Amino acid sequence: MSNYFFEVLRSGINTTFQDKGRFHMQHLGVAPGGCMDLESFSISNALVGNTSDEGVLEFAYQGPLLKLIKGRTKIAITGNVLFQIIKSNQETINGECNRTYALDEGDQIDILATKQSAYGYMALEGGFDIKPFCKSVSILSRAQIGPNEGQKIKINDKINIKISSKNKKDFLTEFPKKNKSTIRILKGPQFDYFSKDSQKEFFSKNYKITNLTDRMGMRLEGSIIKNIVNTNIRSEGITKGAIQVPADGQPIILLTDHPTIGGYPKIANVISADYDLLIQKIPGEKISFKCVELQEAEKIYKEYLINISKIIKNIKEIN
Amino acid sequence: MFKKLNNIGDCGIICDFGDEVNRSVNTSVIKLFHHIKKEVSKGNLKGILNYTPSYNKLIINFDLEKINSSKIFNFLKSIDFSKLKLFQNSKNWTIPVCYDFEMDLTDISKTLKIDKDEIINIHLNTDFFVYMIGFIPGHPFMGDLDSKLFLNRLKTPRVKLPAGSVGIVEKFCNIYPYESPGGWNIIGRTPTKLFNKKDELKPCLLSPGDSVKFKSISKKEFEKLANE
Numbered sequence: 001m002s003n004y005f006f007e008v009l010r011s012g013i014n015t016t017f018q019d020k021g022r023f024h025m026q027h028l029g030v031a032p033g034g035c036m037d038l039e040s041f042s043i044s045n046a047l048v049g050n051t052s053d054e055g056v057l058e059f060a061y062q063g064p065l066l067k068l069i070k071g072r073t074k075i076a077i078t079g080n081v082l083f084q085i086i087k088s089n090q091e092t093i094n095g096e097c098n099r100t101y102a103l104d105e106g107d108q109i110d111i112l113a114t115k116q117s118a119y120g121y122m123a124l125e126g127g128f129d130i131k132p133f134c135k136s137v138s139i140l141s142r143a144q145i146g147p148n149e150g151q152k153i154k155i156n157d158k159i160n161i162k163i164s165s166k167n168k169k170d171f172l173t174e175f176p177k178k179n180k181s182t183i184r185i186l187k188g189p190q191f192d193y194f195s196k197d198s199q200k201e202f203f204s205k206n207y208k209i210t211n212l213t214d215r216m217g218m219r220l221e222g223s224i225i226k227n228i229v230n231t232n233i234r235s236e237g238i239t240k241g242a243i244q245v246p247a248d249g250q251p252i253i254l255l256t257d258h259p260t261i262g263g264y265p266k267i268a269n270v271i272s273a274d275y276d277l278l279i280q281k282i283p284g285e286k287i288s289f290k291c292v293e294l295q296e297a298e299k300i301y302k303e304y305l306i307n308i309s310k311i312i313k314n315i316k317e318i319n
Numbered sequence: 320m321f322k323k324l325n326n327i328g329d330c331g332i333i334c335d336f337g338d339e340v341n342r343s344v345n346t347s348v349i350k351l352f353h354h355i356k357k358e359v360s361k362g363n364l365k366g367i368l369n370y371t372p373s374y375n376k377l378i379i380n381f382d383l384e385k386i387n388s389s390k391i392f393n394f395l396k397s398i399d400f401s402k403l404k405l406f407q408n409s410k411n412w413t414i415p416v417c418y419d420f421e422m423d424l425t426d427i428s429k430t431l432k433i434d435k436d437e438i439i440n441i442h443l444n445t446d447f448f449v450y451m452i453g454f455i456p457g458h459p460f461m462g463d464l465d466s467k468l469f470l471n472r473l474k475t476p477r478v479k480l481p482a483g484s485v486g487i488v489e490k491f492c493n494i495y496p497y498e499s500p501g502g503w504n505i506i507g508r509t510p511t512k513l514f515n516k517k518d519e520l521k522p523c524l525l526s527p528g529d530s531v532k533f534k535s536i537s538k539k540e541f542e543k544l545a546n547e
Contacts, residue, residue, distance in 0.1 A: 024359065026369035026380070027352065028523035029456040029496075029514075134519055143456045143497075145516060189325050189333055234340060235451075235460075237371030237378030239331035261373055261453035269328030272383055294388065297329040301383050 002129055004071025006159040012064040012111065014215070015153040017128060017146065018121075019055045022136035026237065026260045030145065033138040033257050036119045036215060037276040039308055040078040040175075044123035046312040047076035047100050047171055054127040055137035057153070060119050060215075063111025064153060068103050071164035075109065076100045079120030079280075080177060083111045099172035099318065100125075102165065117177075117280040125167065129160035142216065142257055170318040175311050181206075181285070184274050184292045184300070188243060190265035193229040198249075201225070202267060206286040207251065213283055215257040220287075224249035225267060235263040241270035241278075255279060271297040273304035320347065320400045326388050327378065334377040334395065342463065345450050348372045349528035350403040355379065357408075364394065372527045373451045374460075409528040414494075416485050416533045417541040420508035422477075427470060427504055439535065441465050442506060447492060447531040457496035457514030457523045461531055464490045476502030483508045485533075510536075510545035 018041065021034025035041035035058055042052045057064070063081065076099065077083055083095040088106030095101065095109075097120075103109065114120045130137050130147035137147050144150035148157065191199070207222035231247040242254045244264035253270060254262070256279075270278055271292060281287060292300070321334040334351060336344050352372040358364050366385025371378045379391060418424070424435045431438070447461035464487060472488050477500060480486075484495045486503025495501055496513040513524050525531065536544070 021368075023368040024356075025523075026371045027356075027452060027527055029453045029458050030523075032369060032380075133516065134522065145456065150516070186326065186328055189327055234338075234374050234376075235453075236333070236373045236376045237369075237380075237453075239327045239378065239380055241328055259454050260371060261451065266327070269331070272329050294326055294329060298383065298387055301329060305384055 002160060002162055004161045004164050005069055006066040006161065007069050008064055008153055008155055008157040008159065009067055010065035011153050011155050012059045013062045014060040015064045016058050016139040016141060017055045017130055017148065018058040018138045019053060019136055022134055022138055025134060029260050030143065031140060031257050031260055033140040036256050036279045037079065039276045040121050042308055043098065043173065043175055043311055044076050044078040044121040047098065047173065047315060048074055048123050048125040050123060050127055054123065055130060056121050056123040058119060058121055059111055061114055063120060065108060065110045066159065067108045068105055070105060071161060072105060073103050073161055074100050074125040074165045074167060075103060075122055077111070077120060077122050078175065080115045080117040081111060081120040082113045082115055083109065085109055098175040100170045102168055102170065116282065118282050119280060124161060125165045126161065126163035129162045140257055171315050172318055173311055173315045178277055180277060181287050182290050183278050183287050184271045184297070185243065185268040185289050186271060186294060186297055187291060188266035188268045190233065191267055193227050193265045194245070194267055195226040195228045198225045203289055203291060206288050209281050209283050209285050209287065211283045215255055217255050217258065218253040220251045220253065225251060227265060232263050233265050235261045238262045239269060241275055242266045243268040243270065253278065271300060273300040324392055324395060330381050330383045332379045332388055332391055336375045338375065340374040342448055344375050348375060348377050351377050352527060353408045354398065354403050371453065409530065411530045412525065413532050413534050414509050414511050415536040415540070415544060416507040416509045417536050417538055418507040419538050422505040424506055430470065431468065433467060438468060438506065441468055443533055443535060449525050449527050449529045449531060451527050452523065452525060455497065455499065459494060459525050461492045462490045464492060470504050472502040473504065476500055480505065481508060483510060485509055510541050
């Protein structure tokens with residue numbers, strides 16, 4: 001292990017290490033987990049010259065305050081994030097997302113808040129010095145799996161970093177954020193369990209995101225969806241983005257840290273390309289659903305990936 | 320053989336084996352699960368990320384960047400089910416249980432009008448089959464209990480159960496791998512760790528398709544095994 005590290009002066013609300021997730025284990029009860037916003041995650045790593053398999057810090061709403069005690073590093077923050085860099089001579093720099101900053105020993109990075117969004121990412125050159133569990137550094141705090149004993153980052157924690165950076169060049173990219181309120185979905189396996197009227201309402205009415213929203217799921221509030229067949233099904237494997245409807249008729253979207261199996265009927269499933277957009281919505285915001293077909297969803301996902309590579313290709317050195 | 324294939328979202332497939340839930344249906348599910356797991360470990364089917372068996376379904380999740388639903392459909396349709404084997408990958412386990420840690424045997428005995436010792440005997444003499452593991456890491460759903468022992472969940476689930484608690488509901492038996500809330504009828508506790516984070520190669524003791532038999536141990540033996 002290297003000697004270079006940050007000290008956590010404030011933990012933030014929900015700060016964890018995340019990569020693309022932990023796979024081939026759902027049959028053992030381990031949810032895939034991983035970063036919530038794949039696009040912001042990928043771009044943060046690319047900015048500091050890492051591959052997209054490197055773990056980063058993910059934070060929600062209020063981020064951490066970190067002090068670089070030993071070493072030098074280069075960081076990039078993505079998302080829609082308000083942050084400051086406090087140099088060791090007390091000079092304060094207002095941070096901009098989607099660019100890199102060099103940090104010297106004694107500098108602090110204060111991630112104040114995510115603006116009109118839920119999740120932000122901080123990647124650093126060379127990556128964090130953290131121990132993977134089953135090939136992933138994603139923290140699944142619900143099952144206490146992953147680095148840091150599977151726990152969220154706490155105050156006074158030490159965060160080790162792999163290398164002390166020598167590279168002083170900074171980079172940036174343009175990363176226009178989408179801001180649609182329509183989430184595209186595919187019909188779910190139990191779509192026909194719901195009354196024709198409810199199906200219609202599901203696609204025509206707005207649903208409000210409630211406070212009961214975290215990495216595991218998003219509870220919505222709106223038009224009651226009436227089940228006319230059975231409010232329980234035999235437990236079956238869960239897929240990220242599945243929209244299940246329990247007996248009370250209020251939909252819950254299952255997110256990244258979802259339970260591995262569940263027994264509620266599913267009316268729909270969010271398409272992969274709109275997942276980042278969905279999870280960046282905050283409680284109180286309203287969303288609506290639009291139905292697409294599978295081939296269309298696959299095509300949109302290809303475009304989504306192409307767009308990420310474009311943003312990465314456009315990374316430029318700052319003169 | 321599955322009865323139908325459906326998509327769930329753009330990166331999931333449901334192999335549906337019909338509505339019935341019994342050992343023979345689940346055995347078919349597990350056979351397909353083993354087959355896919357083997358193919359993936361051989362480096363085939365690149366892009367498949369998870370394969371989750373449940374009582375009567377297998378859900379396959381994949382990375383849409385690397386593979387898509389029609390390719391997996393074609394693969395699934397080409398499988399010759401008569402050639403799939405189950406037991407080459409399944410293991411038999413004996414799990415120690417101390418019935419002195421029961422919480423509900425008195426109530427169960429009253430409800431079912433069966434002597435406590437008889438309940439324990441039936442449990443000990445059951446050859447359990449692991450239908451699925453899930454909800455939380457390492458949590459097994461095992462069957463089939465004798466219909467004489469069929470019970471509902473507790474009306475009010477307990478807020479906290481100790482790790483290792485062994486519970487029964489309907490024809491199923493479970494073991495809580497962690498301290499957690501739970502609504503099952505608790506008949507004992509095992510010192511065996513079902514999910515070991517320190518063992519990266521095989522963190523989960525049981526796998527779907529395995530067989531389990533329980534062995535009765537004393538409190539003293541429990542303490543000894545728990546401290547190992």
